[in-house]
Amino acid sequence: MSEQTKKEIYAWAKSIVFCFLLVFICRQFVFTPIIVDGKSMMPTLENNNRILVNKITSIDRFDVIVFHSPVSSAYYIKRVIGLSGDNIEVKDDSLYVNGKKYDEPYLQANKEILAEGHLTADLKETVPEGYLYVMGDNRLKSNDSRRFGFILKEDVVGKAALRFYPFDQMKVINE
Structure with missing residues (x-):
């Protein structure tokens, strides 16, 4: 094998190792792929959808998040x-946060197919420091904070x- 061929193989090997290292770092610390399992976020996300999760962004009210199940x-x-x-x-199926009423347009499709009654039973909660309160968009089928309580940030x-x-x-989620 010529010296030139060895240099080319070494350059390619270096590039491949660098690419694998870059993908590993991005996946561990920046983005990770997740498979949606279940119907609790329908119609926003459906069973077996594949999503990318951004690990380095701040969390705001109404963001769709991924977390370790408490159960x-x-x-x-x-x-x-x-x-x-x-x-x-x-x-009465309306959300109030700190006394302010919020529209939840992501619930509209489920409200339209509901013959009667409410998607969400009446509730009152105060979120403790260091915790979040989460609910699925498919409120009738979601195992969420209404069942297992608050989640740790x-x-x-x-x-x-x-x-x-x-x-x-x-599509981009959380626009």
């Missing part, structure tokens, strides 16, 4: 309804950034 070893995907210190109230993996599969449904 199993799985990841959960839910929408942040309350931040630390917030007073949450749901009354430390358990948040990150914010859902992009649905990349199925390809025909690719």
Whole structure:
């Protein structure tokens, strides 16, 4: 093997190792892919959607986040309804945070198919410091803070950034 061929092989090997290292670092510390498991976030996210989760962004009210389940070893995907210190109230299917009424347009599709009744039972909660209150968009089918309570901010993996599969449904999440 000539000296030139050895140099080319070495250059290619260096490039490949660098690429693998870059992908590893990005996946560990910046973005990670997650598969949606279940129907609790329908219609926003559907079962078996693939999403990218941004691990280095701040979390705001109404962001879709991924966190470690407080009741199993799985990841959960839910929408942040309350931040630390917030007073949450749901009354007659309307959301109030700190006394201010908020529209929830992501619930509209589920409200339209509901023959009668409410998607969300009335509730009142105050979110403790260091915690978040989360609910799924498919309120009738979601296992969320109404069942398992508040989630620790430390358990948040990150914010859902992009649905990349199925390809025909690719879109930015949390716009």
